[in-house]
Amino acid sequence: MIKVQFFSLLRMLLKQERIELSAIEGETVAQLLARLQKQLPTPFLHKLLDDDGRMHAGTIILVNRHNIHHLQGLQTPLNDNDVVAMFPPGAGG
Amino acid sequence: MTADRYARQVIHWGEENQQKIADAVIMIAGVGGLGATVSQLLVRAGVGKLYLVDDGIVDWPDLNRQLLYGEGDIDRQKLPLAKERLSAINSTTEISLIGGQVDKNFVMPTDLNAVADCLDNYSSRFLLDELTPEGVFLVHGGLEGDHGQVLTLQAGQSQPMSEIFAGACQPEGSIPVTPDNVVVIAGLMVNELFAILFGRPKLLNRCLVVSLADFHMAFLDV
Numbered sequence: 001m002i003k004v005q006f007f008s009l010l011r012m013l014l015k016q017e018r019i020e021l022s023a024i025e026g027e028t029v030a031q032l033l034a035r036l037q038k039q040l041p042t043p044f045l046h047k048l049l050d051d052d053g054r055m056h057a058g059t060i061i062l063v064n065r066h067n068i069h070h071l072q073g074l075q076t077p078l079n080d081n082d083v084v085a086m087f088p089p090g091a092g093g
Numbered sequence: 094m095t096a097d098r099y100a101r102q103v104i105h106w107g108e109e110n111q112q113k114i115a116d117a118v119i120m121i122a123g124v125g126g127l128g129a130t131v132s133q134l135l136v137r138a139g140v141g142k143l144y145l146v147d148d149g150i151v152d153w154p155d156l157n158r159q160l161l162y163g164e165g166d167i168d169r170q171k172l173p174l175a176k177e178r179l180s181a182i183n184s185t186t187e188i189s190l191i192g193g194q195v196d197k198n199f200v201m202p203t204d205l206n207a208v209a210d211c212l213d214n215y216s217s218r219f220l221l222d223e224l225t226p227e228g229v230f231l232v233h234g235g236l237e238g239d240h241g242q243v244l245t246l247q248a249g250q251s252q253p254m255s256e257i258f259a260g261a262c263q264p265e266g267s268i269p270v271t272p273d274n275v276v277v278i279a280g281l282m283v284n285e286l287f288a289i290l291f292g293r294p295k296l297l298n299r300c301l302v303v304s305l306a307d308f309h310m311a312f313l314d315v
Contacts, residue, residue, distance in 0.1 A: 011309070011311075087242075
């Protein structure tokens with residue numbers, strides 16, 4: 001299984017903190033997001049990606065605690081038992 | 094009696110921990126919303142020494158949440174005001190002022206136990222984290238609207254903040270910040286700073302994500 005966690009505004013938008021999906025061999029973060037969007041009733045992909053499928057600034061995506069910016073971005077491959085976290089941190093102070 | 098100043102908190106955490114606070118040296122990076130409250134709480138608790146870093150002047154939009162300043166301070170530099178107000182609260186805390194921004198030329202003090210990241214932009218935060226001496230704890234706070242987060246990193250042990258928050262957004266224009274959320278996040282930061290001084294940080298590599306919208310808290314491990 002892959003555990004997906006939603007934080008802050010994403011949690012509020014989706015009205016849930018987490019979801020577990022079966023792992024699919026070779027699946028990437030981008031493919032997981034597309035699968036999530038089909039499964040969840042609330043549109044959320046537009047908060048993460050632009051029309052060309054590139055990430056907006058704002059929400060960080062961590063796979064097993066590591067930001068995908070420092071992995072393979074949206075093409076980061078996922079494996080069984082991975083934890084994917086999505087979090088739009090606050091910038092003010 | 095001045096000896097009674099800490100009586101109510103010593104009942105809670107004991108003389109030994111009070112001494113740890115008295116011996117502590119903490120740098121407050123940014124004396125705006127978060128920094129004004131974090132520094133005030135630390136001074137009230139009896140912290141030994143504070144470094145305050147800021148280069149701002151007081152402006153009207155600051156007054157909703159920057160608790161050290163008032164109407165009579167408009168257009169005045171924040172740092173001398175902060176020192177004056179904090180010293181009036183507790184004259185036993187040594188306060189050193191570092192005017193200027195956290196940039197690549199910034200020189201970190203070498204006697205720090207911890208750094209409080211009370212800045213308001215990610216590029217300065219990343220530099221602050223990069224400059225923090227190895228082994229020193231950095232408590233990050235950030236907020237926006239009804240949401241906020243607190244995270245502790247230890248230089249040399251934790252992932253760099255620039256890696257954790259890569260891709261985080263620095264919105265154009267003003268960031269929505271309310272007095273209630275600032276005080277909540279600042280209070281949590283100070284609680285974590287005490288925990289660090291007492292030798293048991295609770296948020297090391299663990300981001301506490303807070304939503305006032307529904308009083309929800311969750312941990313994000315990093």
